[in-house]
Amino acid sequence: MSAPGSVAPWRRLPADLATAMRPHLPATVAAVALAVTEATPAFATIDDDKFARDVRTAVQVALDRFLDLVGTDEPALPPRSREVFVALGAAEAREERGPEALLAALRMAARLLLRTASQSLARLRPVGTEELIDLSDAVTAYVDELAAAATDGYALQLREQAGEGDRRRQLAELLLRGDGMPSAVQAAATRIGWPDLDTLVPVLLPLDQARDARFRYGPDGLVVERGRDAVLLLRAGPRTSRNHLAEALAGRRAVVGPALGWAQVPAAVRLAELTAGLVAAVAGPTFVDDHLVALMLRGETGALAVLAARRLAPLAPLRPAQRENLLATLYSWLRHWGSRAEVAAELFVHPQTVSYRLNRLRELYGDALDDPTIRLELLLVLARGSGPAPV
Secondary structure (H helix, E strand, O other): OOOOOOOOHHHHOOOOHHHHHHHHHHHHHHHHHHHHHHHOHHHHOOOOHHHHHHHHHHHHHHHHHHHHHOOOOOOOOOHHHHHHHHHHHHHHHHOOOOOHHHHHHHHHHHHHHHHHHHHHHHHHOOOOHHHHHHHHHHHHHHHHHHHHHHHHHHHHHHHHHHHHHHHHHHHHHHHHHOOOOHHHHHHHHHHOOOOOOOEEEEEEEOHHHHHHHHHHHHHHEEEEEOOOOEEEEEEOOHHHOHHHHHHHOOOOOEEEOOOEEHHHHHHHHHHHHHHHHHOOOOOOEEEHHHHHHHHHHOOOHHHHHHHHHHHOHHHOOOOHHHHHHHHHHHHHHHHOOOOHHHHHHHHOOOHHHHHHHHHHHHHHHHHHHHOHHHHHHHHHHHHHHHOOOOO
């Protein structure tokens, strides 16, 4: 008789174990999956269909492979089976759960496997003491291999996240400093999966909300902790719409900066910081867009630039001469409360010319010219020198 440990422990398993267990395998998989989930506190509160499917798949793979090993000297886990448990460990790291819960679940699974295997054999025939010892050895060694695979996955994911964290911090620092070469910024963005870096929305958050922001926004955001607060940089998209951010940040003290190109991130963050100083702390997000006029009247050139870019955007596609004539007409019309005669006199043009230009402005701006807030912003932008001299 071979000495214990000189052969694979499953070589000594009784040959009829697989025959005894396979008819009951579907019920056993379901029972083990449910038991390890309910008996592990960290898993019992997870209400997620994918998690439940992943646990059931892992149990199915583990039990199928264990029965395939009976009477062989094969390694416990071939690569494809091992990948299932490596992925489980990696998922625990991504969800910021420690490995303890998964290892506890595997220990529970080992006890259930030993009990189920013993009972299955006992239904066929009497089971000897040596067989139970061999069965216990095999189950223990096998589950140790499962735990080793899961632990490797956990460690690999932590290393990957550490590297990913470094890459994301590098990009965030380049954006916040605003002094990086475009090629360096684009390369850093590509390394974290942002190949089309364009518009970003900064959000100032209390420092204690940084970890939640990382979890909540994941691959769509960069979070930088600055000692006094945290800055979340979000890629423009559906999740950065005003309605979405207002809902997502409800009950949180946050200041949402303007959506600007990546090269203007420092200016956008500065506007958010200035806005934070203007308003009292509220239990909900404050939007810089609502305070651009106040910032501009305080002499903040960044606010003027944002307002000018937005309010004059409809004129941007025009030829320079067309744009200048329409801006001059718009500025005069705003100051003269819509009097075409006074506009014509100031610009030294025929009233019909004024009518033509105003009709063109209506085509470009639509109903926005009837909005008192937009008219005020246009007037302030043009009065601060963003418009040309009258012609």
